[in-house]
Amino acid sequence: MGNSESGLLTGKDAGLVLCLECNKVLQYEEPEEGCLLLCPRCGAEVHFRKPDSIARTWALVVTAVVLYFPANMLPMMRVDFMGSPDYSTIMDGIIYFFKEGYYFVGSVILTASILVPVFKIIGIILILCSIHFRWKRWLRHKTSMLKFIEFIGRWSMLDVFVIALLGVLVNFGFFTSIQAADAATYFTGVVIFTMLAAINFDSRLLWDAAD
Amino acid sequence: MEDTVDPDKVILCPACDLLLEKVSAAPDQSVICPRCATKLYAPRNNSLNRTLALTITGLILFAPANLLPLLTMEAIGIEDSGSIVESFLGLYEKGYYFVAVMVMLTSLVIPLIKLGLLLNVTLCLRLRRYPEWLPWAFRTYLNLDEWGMLEVYMIGILVTIIKMYHMAHIHYDLGFYCFIGLLISTLGSSAAMDEHHFWEMMETRPLPENDPGAELKRAGMHG
Numbered sequence A: 001m002g003n004s005e006s007g008l009l010t011g012k013d014a015g016l017v018l019c020l021e022c023n024k025v026l027q028y029e030e031p032e033e034g035c036l037l038l039c040p041r042c043g044a045e046v047h048f049r050k051p052d053s054i055a056r057t058w059a060l061v062v063t064a065v066v067l068y069f070p071a072n073m074l075p076m077m078r079v080d081f082m083g084s085p086d087y088s089t090i091m092d093g094i095i096y097f098f099k100e101g102y103y104f105v106g107s108v109i110l111t112a113s114i115l116v117p118v119f120k121i122i123g124i125i126l127i128l129c130s131i132h133f134r135w136k137r138w139l140r141h142k143t144s145m146l147k148f149i150e151f152i153g154r155w156s157m158l159d160v161f162v163i164a165l166l167g168v169l170v171n172f173g174f175f176t177s178i179q180a181a182d183a184a185t186y187f188t189g190v191v192i193f194t195m196l197a198a199i200n201f202d203s204r205l206l207w208d209a210a211d
Numbered sequence B: 001m002e003d004t005v006d007p008d009k010v011i012l013c014p015a016c017d018l019l020l021e022k023v024s025a026a027p028d029q030s031v032i033c034p035r036c037a038t039k040l041y042a043p044r045n046n047s048l049n050r051t052l053a054l055t056i057t058g059l060i061l062f063a064p065a066n067l068l069p070l071l072t073m074e075a076i077g078i079e080d081s082g083s084i085v086e087s088f089l090g091l092y093e094k095g096y097y098f099v100a101v102m103v104m105l106t107s108l109v110i111p112l113i114k115l116g117l118l119l120n121v122t123l124c125l126r127l128r129r130y131p132e133w134l135p136w137a138f139r140t141y142l143n144l145d146e147w148g149m150l151e152v153y154m155i156g157i158l159v160t161i162i163k164m165y166h167m168a169h170i171h172y173d174l175g176f177y178c179f180i181g182l183l184i185s186t187l188g189s190s191a192a193m194d195e196h197h198f199w200e201m202m203e204t205r206p207l208p209e210n211d212p213g214a215e216l217k218r219a220g221m222h223g
């Protein structure tokens, strides 16, 4: 019981449980059969650790990986110019900005659409493996990385918003028009599933596994 | 190891479960977990009034920001303008239902629900009223927080402008300025909001000032 090496006491060791919704500390009492422990302050369910956290996170991150391939390989945008359609993937869009000399915008989209989803997926898998194999090092860094993954998750929606806006703003009849293409659906899926994976993960498991 | 730790005298780190003694922090200072460096809490000055003012501003700007045209593009003599609502209606018409619904939720529905809930919570706390749904409303607000993506949409508008800069003449419409105002008040309201202070108020239920009947009312509410 407890973290023998450092002598630090955790809430679980002391029989205390934290309500993650309102941060109230409660004395843990075993709820009656079929009942849940509810927080007296905010009414949320309280658990020592988020239930089935690892299984749920794996399922969500694997779904994101599966969706990642069509999201990057299928066209994201369709541009009609003088009656002939031209399809472009996320990568084509980024290359366009770099070719035109817009290095800053190109980098922003490259980061939001390609680097962030890859970083999120690899980061979450790394953390799940770290728990599975009980790696005890870099715990503090891994916790910060998880915070960072939670923070940047939403920024990947950037390209989807741009295409939604272009679709309504660039509609000059036969001359030229822009609309979304099939990758948009898969890409939105990647963003949603990686965000859900980060939400369902309980970083306290990382510290438990190192005990 | 102590067997009985008073739960009201300690805090637990939500990221690593470390047990820590409750310490108080001055406004705009923050308490950091010594083991995993997670920010535990950061009190805010005059949180309630600032949050309330910013939330009301956000709600006033909400309809014009979403319904009025943001930008007008002009090329070969044809003008085309669009608002936020039209941006996801366009996706819907083209059959991209999932993308359309997600854009609608993250750029309009969730930001609106968040402002509405925060208005109710701050008003109740300001008037020292504690209806049964109050903790639920605040919890829902906190859980929805990261699904409202106005700031991402704002950067999306800027990228769109840069992308079309050479191909079309761009006018900035009233909706664009309202959207910037909405974004600033939404970001400001969540920055001014002091989560711990709000929860403490809901728990301790401070009485309204200069109201002799309040003690009775409160006794009645507890049953």
Ligand SMILES: [Zn+2]
Residues within 6 Å of the ligand: A019, A020, A021, A022, A023, A024, A039, A040, A041, A042, A043, A044
């Ligand atoms: Zn609670």
